[in-house]
Amino acid sequence: MDLKEVGLLGGDEGGHWYYASKARALRRCLLDRQPEHILDVGAGSGFFSKMLLRETTARSAICVDPGYTEDRSEIQSGKPIAFRRVHGAGNADVILLMDVLEHVDDDVGLLKAYAESARPGTRFIVSVPAFSWLWSAHDDFLEHRRRYTLKQILGVLSDAGLSPVTGFYFFAALFPAVVAQRLGRRWWSTNRIPGSDLRQHHPLTNDILTRVCQAECAIARHNRAFGLTAFGVAEKI
DSSP states (O other), X not given: OOGGGTTTTXXXXXXXXXXXXXXXXXXXXXXXXXXXXXXXXXXXXXXXXXXXXXXXXXXXXXXXXXXXXXXXXXXXXXXXXXEESSOOOTTOSEEEEETOGGGSSOHHHHHHHHHHHSOTTOEEEEEEEBOGGGOOHHHHHTTOOOOBOHHHHXXXXXXXXOEEEEEEEEOOTXXXXXXXXXXXXXHHOSOOOOOOOOOOOOHHHHHHHHHHHHHHHTTGGGOOSOOSEEEEEEEOO
16 A cells, blocks of 8 residues: 555555455466565555465565655564565565556666566566556556556566566456546546545445455456556566
């Protein structure tokens, strides 16, 4: 979770349909890999690392984010998790960049720095917002630099010296509704004030959205057409 949005969900990211669904898609990206040591770059609240420590055989995690006010360490599900403002690849065998690359000017450079210091066989999992024409006040609020097509994010992974394994779009089931909403706002609104789209929903709405995305997750790895998020998976050779 982006540090700018911490607190919007009352501390219950795991119960929110968006984060629960994205976490499920992340698990799909592991394929046959069971992580041991996780490096979570641009981790924010550390939500995804905490999920992997809880639900996989991972033994430790390091969350990196320049927005942290101080370095600290905690225990999550009986396993160590560290929060650091700066950290290299170390002994990580899975490196996450979940909704990170769209924030930096040099996305290839950031990835390359971690790729060069990572061990051979390290798996990189990245997620980014999809399609530049879906730009909205939410992107302005989070200070995004760009949105990506699937081809573009796989190209970034390759340009950074990594070997792409797979990639897919996610949140395709919600794509038509979000497209209509964002294009409608663009056409009818004269003032676009930056603001987050993240919010709490009625429990019934949250449950329906969770179930819809859960069903999509079962086939998401085959989706090369469209979605709100693009996932890219690559390895250090």
